[in-house]
Amino acid sequence: MLQPELKQRRDKIRVLMAQQSVDAAIISCNTNLIYTFGRVVSGYLYLPLHDVAHVFVKRPNDLEGEHIHSIRKPEQLPELIKELGLPMPTRLMLEGDELPFNEYNRLAACFPDADVVPCGTSLIRQARSVKTEVEISMFRRSAAAHSEAYSEIPSVYRPRMTDRQLSIEVERLMRLQGCLGIFRVFGRSMEIFMGSLLAGDNAAVPSPYDFALGGEGLDPSLPGGANGTLLQAGQSFMVDMGGNFCGYMCDMSRVYSVGRLPQQAYDAHRICLDVQEAVATVARPGVSCEDLYNQAISIVQKANMADYFMGVKQKAKFIGHGIGLEINESPVIAPRIRQELEPGMVFALEPKMVLPNVGPVGIENSWVVTQDGVEKLTQCPEEIVEL
Amino acid sequence: MLQPELKQRRDKIRVLMAQQSVDAAIISCNTNLIYTFGRVVSGYLYLPLHDVAHVFVKRPNDLEGEHIHSIRKPEQLPELIKELGLPMPTRLMLEGDELPFNEYNRLAACFPDADVVPCGTSLIRQARSVKTEVEISMFRRSAAAHSEAYSEIPSVYRPRMTDRQLSIEVERLMRLQGCLGIFRVFGRSMEIFMGSLLAGDNAAVPSPYDFALGGEGLDPSLPGGANGTLLQAGQSFMVDMGGNFCGYMCDMSRVYSVGRLPQQAYDAHRICLDVQEAVATVARPGVSCEDLYNQAISIVQKANMADYFMGVKQKAKFIGHGIGLEINESPVIAPRIRQELEPGMVFALEPKMVLPNVGPVGIENSWVVTQDGVEKLTQCPEEIVEL
DSSP states (O other), X not given: OOXXXXXXXXXXXXXXXXXXXXXXEEEOSHHXXXXXXXXXXXXXXXXXXXXXXXXXXXXXXXXXXXXXXXXXXXXXXXXXXXXXXXXXXXXXXXXXXXXXXXXXXXXXXXXXXXXXXSBHHHHHHHHHHBOOHHHHHHHHHHHHHHHHHHHTHHHHOOTTXXXXXXXXXXXXXXXXXXXXXXXXXXXXXXXOSSEEEEEGGGGGSOOSSOXXXXXXXXXXXXXXXXXXXXXXXXXXXEEEEEEESSSOEEEEEEEEESSOOOHHHHHHHHHHHHXXXXXXXXXXXXXXXHHHHHHHHHXXXXXXXXXXXXOSSSOOSOXXXXXXXXXXXXXXXXXXXXXXXXXXXXXXXXXXXXXXXXXXXXXXXXXXXXXXXXXXXXOSOXXXXXX | OOHHHHHHHHHHHHHHHHHTTOOEEEXXXXXXXXXXXXXXXXXXXXXXXXXXXXXXXXXXXXXXXTTEEEOXXXXXHHHHHHHTTOOOOSEEEOBTTTSBHHHHHHHHHTOTTSEEESBHHHHHHXXXXXXXXXXXXXXXXXXXXXXXXXXXXXXXOOTTOBHHHHHHHXXXXXXHTTOOOOOOOSSTTOOOSSEEEEEGGGGGSOOSSOSSSOOOOSSTXXXXXXXXXXXXXXXXXXXXXXXXXXXXXXXXXXXEESSOOOHHHHHHHHXXXXXHHHHHHHOOTXXXXXXXXHHHHHHHHHTTOGGGBTOSSSOOSOSEEEOSSSSSEEEEEOTTOOOBOOTTBEEEEOOEEEETTTEEEEOBEEEEEOSSSEEEOOOSOOSOEEO
């Protein structure tokens, strides 16, 4: 990662710090380190409001460069900061929604004279919600690889496969295209392997996780996604994999069937495509997330399909979500979210329905907000693919 | 999961709570919920010292059963506890090393009259370190599947593969054997996909993560493991995948080569096998972790191989670690760890060396502590396999 790019990102955080009268931040969570330092280290990025950032690294022990220093434990931070001639922080920001309670307190105790505030997570997530040109170019790379992997899905399907077996082949296609595999989600309760493949009625099974659809999963220790359902005629199934090819998570879903589905499925799928088109047509800088959500819901209600939209027994309360280093970034396209789109935001839009005795239909693509609209990043045919 | 098993686990926690004068715990982190409730939910398990446990579930919204209740937000907890006729906690334990600072404080604020203590993580990890018979039987299932997947590795190797390409095929073998894929690690900074495949000098590259060996990785957003090295004659490579088939993480490493390696590699590998045998011979209830570590180091030093043991530029400071719902549980087999083995502990022992210009050698197996020794769970040939 080039220094001007990193400086641009750090300065976006500094603008928000200044608004909160914060004069320094300590950043040590992996996604925020990728954002501000370009890579994961075990250590701390010290970000003063008015001085250059310094990185204090525990591991790896061979990292060298300007403003990079070695450290063993957080208690050394004040002394190291002093040695660099930097002023001690008076109002210090930590990552309060990510650092565990005990670790937060240990870090805060290193700065007994500072007013330590826990707004680091929300503030950095706000900075991250509007992507730079470099980040958008990384999304384009991810989206191309993601689309390429999906285009090969029909070639790995074999008759009498289960959802689990096909999922394994799709995961392999993703990995062969360069997917790093790791699926980063914000929020400690959210877990998923590489994504989900939901077939038939399994798509209606409520899960603990706040993803768009659920699924029973293969084990109670990970109750989400595929559950061993046989892929058979008359059922639809949806592939929804996380596309992390370079840190940035693309999101994309497509629907498949073994043979023809009941006409109802194609009708419902068409409504989801209509929702996508309607939302994409009105989405532009200045439009609020709730307006986009309402636009979607009015189409669904007019079609009398609200009972199936975004789940059945347990419904997702959003139709889209920001994406970035994590799959669930800001903004959330949901009711009562007044936040407005801004150029550079990247989000997934996923109008989906679950039809009893058939399965999931609908669409998901990743979009970037441009100066005067939105542009689709994930390009791949959107009709239900018959295998 | 059967109720007597869950009650046994909860009672192990209660014994430790009583020692700390804690009269109730709120458990809401995924691994601890799997341990005490048998599955992941989004919600809270309320564990009183002297009363039956209750589970308050946000999601999934269709979970029913004795002592299972619905909840929307943590602020409802005191009222719900009161309605059940339970006494209010006076000393309440939360998961202080796992709950984010802001979430911990929100939960603690629901109980303004209680003394809230953050020892939940360390205490539950202590309870989890000695496995029940049911947990050990789950480990046996994982170990059998893990071993079966490894036995098929030679069949998926193709000449001129890179470490990344072979890793993808090994991941597929693991998944086909039932591996859930998700790799749970304790500690917010620790990330890995399904495991690592380290070839040649890449095994010596320091990483941010505290795993036994490092590796450059394929992207700075995940700097560990395979880096695209071509698998070629004269280099060794090591497969080290996490074996999570039912929640419980087996750990197992094997070494492979393309053609013959220099004799030095076989000699070093033999020393690692000797270390394994020596440690397994003395390991039994009552023996301390540091004694096991010292046993290993004395063999390595006698062979003049200390420079290569557990890494080169950056060395792991342990030769083994407890395993369970997470890959890094208690006990740690490391210097100055006085903790003694107990029957029912399960650990991975991984004496490894990295030889410059050759690559990694050594072994890793998962072991259970019995009444009078240890038993190897992962069964698979241990010599370097020539492909």
